[in-house]
Amino acid sequence: MLLRIQAASGLVFAVFLFTHLLNTWLSALGAPWYDAFQRPVGTIYQWLPVETLILGALVVHVVCAVLRWRRAPEGPVGLSVRQRLHRYSGIFLMVVVGGHVAAVRFIPGWYGIRPEAMGVSFTLQYLPGYFYPYYFLLGVSGFFHAANGLVIAASRFGCRFRLSTPNLYRLGTGAAVLTLASLLGFGGWIYAVGDAFDAPFARLVLELIGERPSA
Numbered sequence: 001m002l003l004r005i006q007a008a009s010g011l012v013f014a015v016f017l018f019t020h021l022l023n024t025w026l027s028a029l030g031a032p033w034y035d036a037f038q039r040p041v042g043t044i045y046q047w048l049p050v051e052t053l054i055l056g057a058l059v060v061h062v063v064c065a066v067l068r069w070r071r072a073p074e075g076p077v078g079l080s081v082r083q084r085l086h087r088y089s090g091i092f093l094m095v096v097v098g099g100h101v102a103a104v105r106f107i108p109g110w111y112g113i114r115p116e117a118m119g120v121s122f123t124l125q126y127l128p129g130y131f132y133p134y135y136f137l138l139g140v141s142g143f144f145h146a147a148n149g150l151v152i153a154a155s156r157f158g159c160r161f162r163l164s165t166p167n168l169y170r171l172g173t174g175a176a177v178l179t180l181a182s183l184l185g186f187g188g189w190i191y192a193v194g195d196a197f198d199a200p201f202a203r204l205v206l207e208l209i210g211e212r213p214s215a
């Protein structure tokens with residue numbers, strides 16, 4: 001039962017996650033592409049019933065993982081490289097996703113703003129040594145965990161959907177290239193990015209951390 005609940009919650013969250021990653025990758029083409037996709041699509045996933053479903057599925061998925069570890073806390077002994085990567089990417093996502101949602105959704109949402117492309121650009125300009133590797137790992141781990149998770153979830157519901165390990169790694173490499181390209185876009189290496197420190201998200205963050213007087 002627990003395995004099926006985890007699979008079902010993972011499938012629900014994966015719909016959001018693949019949309020979100022596609023949105024992120026569009027930034028390689030230009031910030032207007034990112035914002036033009038996110039504004040209408042975000043209206044759907046931030047509609048209270050939908051957002052509750054997405055974030056609820058995420059919480060249920062994480063709780064299932066913790067319960068499974070408590071029941072069978074065996075280490076990675078005997079696991080294949082693919083299974084280990086699934087586990088490690090899941091642990092990484094579990095550790096960072098709460099902070100990510102708080103930073104880009106709950107806190108700005110409370111003040112009535114959205115980060116948009118300029119907000120992500122600001123984080124990269126403000127703390128590049130942290131945010132380039134962080135977003136890169138977030139994008140790659142998110143894609144790998146969701147893609148491999150789809151195969152696992154399909155098998156839990158009796159569906160024989162196969163994705164060979166070499167093909168999974170090829171897809172993962174593609175996701176890594178797209179994530180890197182999107183970060184180069186947000187970071188101003190592909191097209192000019194304006195003054196990200198003047199964006200609403202940047203002004204909010206700088207005010208909250210006391211680096212800018214409140215208006």
Ligand code: HEM
Nearest residue numbers: 024042046051093101104105114115116120135138139142
């Ligand atoms: C390079 C990678 C990523 C970047 C740059 C990024 C950036 C963002 C931004 C800017 C938002 C706010 C969206 C909006 O206002 O509509 C957001 C929301 C969110 N992100 Fe990410 N994200 C990345 C990867 C991920 C991954 C891998 C996950 C999950 C495993 C994730 C989970 C979420 C969630 C749950 C939300 C909140 C959705 C909502 O309730 O509106 N993100 N992200």
